[in-house]
Amino acid sequence: MGVTIQDIAADAGVSVSTVSRVINGSSSVSEEKRERVLTSIKRNHFHPSAAARSLITKQSGIVAVLVSDLTNPTISLVLEEINGECIRNNKVAVISEYSGDNQKAVTLLIKMREQNVDGLVFMGVSFNEAIIEELRQFVCPVILANQGIQKDNCEFATITADGYHAICDVTKFFAMEGHSRIAFIGGNPEDYTNEQLRRRGFLDAMKDLSLQVPESYIYEGKFSIESGMKGMESIYAHNQVLPTAVIAGSDLIAIGVIRYLQSVGLKVPDDMSVFGFDDSVSDIFEIPLSTVRGIHGGKEICALLFDPEMDRKEKHWSYYPYQLIRRNSTRRLE
Amino acid sequence: MGVTIQDIAADAGVSVSTVSRVINGSSSVSEEKRERVLTSIKRNHFHPSAAARSLITKQSGIVAVLVSDLTNPTISLVLEEINGECIRNNKVAVISEYSGDNQKAVTLLIKMREQNVDGLVFMGVSFNEAIIEELRQFVCPVILANQGIQKDNCEFATITADGYHAICDVTKFFAMEGHSRIAFIGGNPEDYTNEQLRRRGFLDAMKDLSLQVPESYIYEGKFSIESGMKGMESIYAHNQVLPTAVIAGSDLIAIGVIRYLQSVGLKVPDDMSVFGFDDSVSDIFEIPLSTVRGIHGGKEICALLFDPEMDRKEKHWSYYPYQLIRRNSTRRLE
DNA sequence: GTGAAAGCGCTAACAT
């Protein structure tokens, strides 16, 4: 603190603009003066004030990533990619967590906007109008990741897993493996991208396959182990005839499902096949989970973020690629 | 963007200083003008520019948290606490990950300093001089969490798990349970707080107990599942007489150890007892892990951060409280 | 209690 661009200018015997030019690598400066400035900067431990710079440029070199819950193992993956990509683009990514508290999210969004962030990645779980309104205020690119808005005319660039088709595929996979009684245990019913679309994928696929889905074969709660247990318990309790396969809305849910099944003495995959979603915890969990792996799109997100061509007005909606991974939590019915 | 304090002043028919006073709640403004200003702010969607403010105050309302690896489940826990505590203190916490890349850490630290952050929490894994030098430049409070510096005269406030005593306790616990052949599989040998101190705790406790520790009973690698497997494999390969108990430097290591044991047909805890550290993943892993739970000190960290009494010059070093949790990965030897 | 005015440290015209 303390040493300013003026000091460097004086020390190096040049004008402040020259120092500024050196710092920003803009336009040309004679090799000799550049050297002198650089030396002086080093010697005096000069660091430009982000505030002063930001005051003029309206930029900050910061990309803000807002996430609902850091604990969620799926998030770490894309976060790491975003991070690397940002550094490569001479920005730094900062992450803020709002713990699913929309009020907190608004507070953070305001703060981020005041900071003149150069990009915003919002990985929400459920939106409300207040958040969307806040999002609109940003002048920088705003990307919705992992979570879209159901409005058809979504005004923000969005990139998510293609839950609809993925779950269609999972359902058909089960059918091909000989299953016909298939249940679905999903997460937060308000979550458009990660729940509603997935459930719809399931129902549409079942219809395509001309398979019945009793009401009691469907459960929606949260994306957690506990909720998975509850869901399976509910299905177990309310059905004389159990399904032979369960599609879980996430790996954590799948773990809960399996935990419950184990607690009542049922084996996976012998007595029940369970398919997860995310490929997030299979290296820790005892039964390698068959699951949907999204090729997480930190790169894609940043491409949108840094693409000057990206027109804010033009609606952008894209999907991560995904693939089904077959491990040992599912089996073929003979 | 666009609407400034001037606009509000004009709109409300007061001076900019009055607006400023209202915004900051400083000194006194007549109730009437305050109302007028507040109304105008609302109506015009005014948000003060953080840059302009920061340029003067040298503050930002931001607390930066630098972590090595977000994937590490132990981190999410304290992060969440820090977050809440910050909001309560009218600051926001932003997290940045440096992926164990010290060069990246320096880059991020510089960026954070330029941003005039009001506090820095560094949760490193291993330090180098460059990082420490960078840390010194900060004018705001700097807290080292989860990781201390071995220098006796550590110049930063530090708060970590008391690995030394915790592992002493684990070792004695094993002894009391009838074990005498105890192995230790730790993480990064350069990590002072999380490895060196723990190993020392193990060795000191063993000496106290007058128990032998063959060289080949000790392995240090990384804090990962893979490294845990390697460690156990190494111990398995190099010893005719196997230990009956293994102390792992982290839960992830413990999982690796158990995986390896399973792969060679040994059962936990029947054939081998394994003690973890962190209490991070026991709800996901198949065998409930006996482990050391640190009462994670997000609150303590923030107390240091926000305590005006905290003297930077006065060395502060404290520990989280911890407790041993006995689950099913260990057994009593008959 | 309130306003005028002087910067905070930098960038970006604009001159030269």
Place this chain on the structure above:
DNA sequence: ATGTTAGCGCTTTCAC
């Protein structure tokens, strides 16, 4: 290629 200068939007003495 380089220097001069006018702000960016706010806080903060200092008068009144």
